[in-house]
Amino acid sequence: MGDDPDRKQEEDEFIQSMQMCAIGCMTDRYRMAKGAKVGETVICPTCEKQFIKRSYQQAFCCNRGRGNCKDRYWNVTEDERRERTVERIFG
C-alpha cells in the first residue's frame, strides 16, 4: 500500500484541475476589475478583497511591495501560460 501510481496520478490531476479553476476565477475577476469604472467597488483578482477602484488602470487592491497582489497575479497566470505553451510545443 502507499505507492499506488494510479492513485498518485488521480491526485495530481485533481490538484491541477483545482489550480486551473483558481486561475480561471482570477482571470475572470481581473477582467471584471479592469472593466469597472473608477469609484466602483471591485474584487481583487488575487486575494478577493473588495476595494474601490481609484484609477482607470487599477485592477488590484495593492501593487506595491514584495508579494503584492499584482505581482502574485502575474506570477501565477504567467506560469500557467508558460506551461501550456510548452505542452503545445512538446506534447
Ligand SMILES: [Zn+2]
Ligand atoms: Zn488583493
